[in-house]
Amino acid sequence: MPNAHSHAFQRGLRGRAERSGEDAEGDDFWGWREAMYALANGLEPDSMERVSRAAYQEMTAAGYGAVGEFHYVHHRPDGSPYEDRNAMAKAMVRAASAAGLKVVLLPAAYARAGPGRPPEPRQRRFCDPSAEAFLARVEELRAWAGTQGVSVGLAAHSTRAVPADWLEAIAAYSEEHGLVRHVHAAEQPRELDEVRAEHGCSPIELLERTGFLGPLASVVHAIHVNPRDIELIRASGATVVSCPTTEGNLGDGHPPLLRFRDAGVPLAIGSDSQVRIDPFEEARELETLARREGLTRRALLAASGDLWADLCRAGARSLGIETAGEIEIDPQHPDLRGIEREDLPRALVTCASAGVVRT
Secondary structure (H helix, E strand, O other): OEEEEEOHHHHHHOOHHHHHHHOHHHOOHHHHHHHHHHHHOOOOHHHHHHHHHHHHHHHHHHOOOEEEEEEOOOOOOOOOOOOOOOHHHHHHHHHHHHHOOEEEEEEEEOOOOEOOEOOOHHHHHHOOOOHHHHHHHHHHHHHHHHHHOOEEOEEEEEOOOOOHHHHHHHHHHHHHHOOOEEEEEOOOHHHHHHHHHHHOOOHHHHHHHOOOOOOOEEEEEOOOOOHHHHHHHHHHOOEEEEOHHHHHHHOOOOOOHHHHHHHOOOEEEOOEOOOOOOHHHHHHHHHHHHHHHHOOOOOHHHHHOOHHHHHHHHHHHHHOOOOOOOOOEOOOOOOOOOOOHHHHHHHHOOOOOHHHEOO
16 A cells, blocks of 8 residues: 655654643644644654654555655754755655655645745744745755655645745646645645635635646645535546545544545545554545445445555555555454455455554
8 A cells, every 4th residue: 555645753743742632722733733843843864764764664564565755844943954955855765765665755845834924933944945945955855866766756735835836836847857746735624714815715726726736746635625626636637645544633524535436536545644554544434434424335445346456546646656566464364354355355444454464
């Protein structure tokens, strides 16, 4: 399984981030974000490598074969660049190599706290001064990665953290070089309000307007979308990357999975904040959320017959790779023992866990 959306360092938030939910002012995504900032600003290349290695080793053991690392912790905590501007990204490549995991680096552009709001001090290490400076850093990373056999795409952090002209520049660079591009969009109602106030449209409409949507694009989350948004995603050929365990943990909501199914929108999965690292659990969450949404058992699995394979294909497409490799599962594991061979593809997304992975 390809893990199409990861912030490896956020594995360090397990348990710790739950404290924010105990406070009435921190009981949502925005409260959780404060804990994330505190963790991110304590990281240097060595500690980034350690926490990433822990996450990547867990991914390999759980059945992921490749990871799209949506990477936005680039600079020193004061916002100044390291002597090597890609020191943090290179630390994650070392971590992935040690874990035996194929990594696709997705350096993310970050410009501001939100529409009309400059970056806050705690966000400075995420930011570049301009789209041109960001793309120059991507060029340097690509030149190095080419000598290491490492794939590189690129990302815009979100439709609220970068202005429209940055989205246009990133999309144009992606098209010119044939690189995949990712973006967080339509994850939170407040995000929709901010984007509409600035641009007069939804986040998905903004992505379409700026040329960001397209076959090379992946929209991460796409939870709070309307029928027009879904049609724009479908028509563009973009992939939606859903991260059910993270979205549930953060109280984000859930995407309209049956409408994506009916529209033929490709769905991939990601472990995102690493609250759980288990592709079987992500796949099962997708299926059961879709069943709850429609009060039906004819959901994603019934439509495809092999939801695991569909998620693998969409994840590879999202990352611009052919395959994430293969795993061997243990049919005698308690999760699968006694299941007929012809039913194993269905069982993988309804009954199994990472414990079934043998190699």
